Amino acid sequence: xxxxxxxxxxxxxxxxxxxxxxxxxxxxxxxxxxxxxxxxxxxxxxxxxxxxxxxxxxxxxxxxxxxxxxxxxxxxxxxxxxxxxxxxxxxxxxxxxxxxxxx
Numbered sequence: 377x378x379x380x381x382x383x384x385x386x387x388x389x390x391x392x393x394x395x396x397x398x399x400x401x402x403x404x405x406x407x408x409x410x411x412x413x414x415x416x417x418x419x420x421x422x423x424x425x426x427x428x429x430x431x432x433x434x435x436x437x438x439x440x441x442x443x444x445x446x447x448x449x450x451x452x453x454x455x456x457x458x459x460x461x462x463x464x465x466x467x468x469x470x471x472x473x474x475x476x477x478x479x
Contacts, residue, residue: 418463422456429453 409417432449435441 415463415467419460422460425452425456 429449429452432441432446436443436446
């Protein structure tokens, strides 16, 4: 699969803004979590891990952290990106299944 870097950055930016928006507007319904809130929570966790790895890379470039810490941060970012891609794939699959249903 060929991945365009600008597409990835665009998606990252959109997911990041969605996560920021959901963090600023928590649901007033109490302990009941909707499916959308659950997915948003997973996405915001993933974006948080990606941001941590970016900070670790910047710190490593400045010589502030060791390579082991950087490797752990990059591994966490890879796992988070894999999770985000899996969520995206499941949402698309569910959408296709719903839209292909008989009327």
